[in-house]
Amino acid sequence: MQPVKQLTKEQAIKAAQSEIWKDMTDQRIVQFQLFQSRLCMPFGEFHRAISAVLNRAVYTHEFGDSDALKAEFLGEKKPPTLEEIINMIPAEKRILIGDFEAEPSPEGSSEN
Secondary structure, three states: OOOOOOOOHHHHHHHHHHOHHHHOOHHHHHHHHOOOOOOOOOHHHHHHHHHHHHOOOOOHHHHHOHHHHHHHHOOOOOOOOHHHHHHOOOHHHOOOOOOOOOOOOOOOOOOO
């Protein structure tokens, strides 16, 4: 793919204010925004479109590695596994959230 002409800050603001993305397909939104260094539309619109185009949930922290998203979009790389997506988050910043309904062990129970 040829290098994309980057919009200036002023051009990116004008693009966002013009709501140009409203007339674009999801494919075109991703093709345009993914290769721009400046956000030219509401992030939520871009996030929704890239999830639709890649046909998977794209987690917010994945945008920190735009090269990987570009490679996936261009068909040069397979989608990451859930484990790979989780491992993009530094171990010290990971928080496990779940629905834990296991019965407490008798020794570990503090209930009376």
